[in-house]
Amino acid sequence: MQFNGDNAYSYIQDQLDIGFRIPGTQERVDCANYFISKFQEIDNNFIYHLHNFTTHLVDCQNVLFKLNEDKPNIIILGTHYDSRAKATKDPDITNRDSPVPGANDGASGSAVLLEIAKVLYNRRENLSCQIWFLFFDAEDQGKDNDYGLDGWDWCIGSREFASEIDNYYNSTKESFECMILLDMVGGDNLQFINEQYSTSSLLNELFAVGRQLGYNNQFSSNPETASIIDDHRAFLNIGISSADLIINFWDNPGWSYHHTIQDNINHISNISLDVTGKTVEQFIYNNYIKNPENSYQGNFPWIKDKNILSIDMLITIILIIIFICIIIELFIIIRDETVDNIELKK
Numbered sequence: 001m002q003f004n005g006d007n008a009y010s011y012i013q014d015q016l017d018i019g020f021r022i023p024g025t026q027e028r029v030d031c032a033n034y035f036i037s038k039f040q041e042i043d044n045n046f047i048y049h050l051h052n053f054t055t056h057l058v059d060c061q062n063v064l065f066k067l068n069e070d071k072p073n074i075i076i077l078g079t080h081y082d083s084r085a086k087a088t089k090d091p092d093i094t095n096r097d098s099p100v101p102g103a104n105d106g107a108s109g110s111a112v113l114l115e116i117a118k119v120l121y122n123r124r125e126n127l128s129c130q131i132w133f134l135f136f137d138a139e140d141q142g143k144d145n146d147y148g149l150d151g152w153d154w155c156i157g158s159r160e161f162a163s164e165i166d167n168y169y170n171s172t173k174e175s176f177e178c179m180i181l182l183d184m185v186g187g188d189n190l191q192f193i194n195e196q197y198s199t200s201s202l203l204n205e206l207f208a209v210g211r212q213l214g215y216n217n218q219f220s221s222n223p224e225t226a227s228i229i230d231d232h233r234a235f236l237n238i239g240i241s242s243a244d245l246i247i248n249f250w251d252n253p254g255w256s257y258h259h260t261i262q263d264n265i266n267h268i269s270n271i272s273l274d275v276t277g278k279t280v281e282q283f284i285y286n287n288y289i290k291n292p293e294n295s296y297q298g299n300f301p302w303i304k305d306k307n308i309l310s311i312d313m314l315i316t317i318i319l320i321i322i323f324i325c326i327i328i329e330l331f332i333i334i335r336d337e338t339v340d341n342i343e344l345k346k
C-alpha cells in the first residue's frame with residue numbers, strides 16, 4: 001500500500017461535506033470526530049488525545065494521534081483543520097463576510113495526514129520511530145486586509161499545544177526528531193516555497209526527496225523564498241527542527257483562491273495531494289525504516305523498473321514460447337514430409 005492522492009481527495013470532500021470548520025461551531029467538533037472515526041477505521045485502538053483550550057471565550061480543540069508510542073524518537077506531522085470564518089480576500093467585497101470552504105486551506109493537509117496514517121500504520125513494525133499526527137484548531141482566524149475574527153491572532157492552536165507539550169510525552173524517555181507542517185498542499189499548480197523560518201536542512205531534505213521522486217515542478221530547484229507565520233513556529237520556539245511545506249498564497253496566478261469563497265474542491269488536484277503524501281512518506285522511509293537493505297524502498301521510481309515479473313506476465317511469456325516451439329516443430333515436420341515426397345518421386 002502506497003499513498004493514494006485519490007483517497008486524500010475524497011477526505012477533502014468529506015470535510016467540505018461536514019460544513020465550515022470554524023472554531024466554536026458544531027462543524028468543527030464534527031470534523032474532529034470525523035478524524036477520530038477515520039483513525040479508528042485504521043485501528044479501533046488507535047491512541048489519541050484531545051487537547052482542549054479556550055481562546056476569546058471559544059472552546060477549541062487540537063487532536064493528536066500517536067503511532068508506535070513505544071518508540072522514543074518522535075516525528076510530528078502537523079496541519080491545521082479549522083477553516084476561516086471570513087473570506088477577507090475575496091475579490092467580490094460582498095463575499096467578505098462569508099466563510100471560506102477551506103478545501104486547500106485546512107482540509108488538504110488534514111486529508112494528507114489521514115492517508116499517510118493509513119499507509120504508515122501498515123508498515124509500523126518496520127519503522128524505527130514514533131509518529132504524531134497532529135491537527136490544530138484556531139490557526140486561520142487572524143487579521144488580513146480588513147479583518148479576521150475580532151482580536152484573534154494566527155496559529156493559536158499550535159502555540160497552545162506547544163506550551164503544554166510536556167503533558168503529551170515523557171521528556172526523560174522520549175525526544176523529538178522533527179516537525180513537518182503541511183499547509184495548502186492540495187491546490188492546482190502546486191509549487192512549494194523555500195520558507196525561511198523552517199529549519200533549512202530539514203526543508204532542503206524534503207525538497208531533495210521530492211525531486212528524487214521526479215516532482216521537479218513542485219519542489220523546484222529555484223523556489224520562491226518567503227517567511228510565513230505558521231504553526232511550525234511554535235515548535236521551532238521550543239527547539240524542535242521544523243519545516244513548513246507551503247505555497248505562495250499571496251501572489252500566485254496558479255492558485256489565487258486564498259481566503260476567498262473559491263477555495264473549494266474545484267481547485268484541488270489529486271496529483272498535488274499525491275506528490276505531497278508520497279514525498280513525506282518517502283522521507284520517513286529514508287530515515288526511519290529498519291533494515292533498509294531488505295525492506296520496502298517506498299516511492300522511488302527506479303524500484304518499479306526492478307520489479308520481478310508478475311505471475312500473469314510470466315504465464316503469458318511461457319505460453320508464447322510454447323506457441324513458438326509448436327510452430328517451429330510443425331514447420332520442421334511439414335518440411336521433412338515435403339522432402340520425403342520429393343525423394344519418393346525420384
Ligand SMILES: [Zn+2]
Binds near residue numbers: 084259
Ligand atoms: Zn488561511
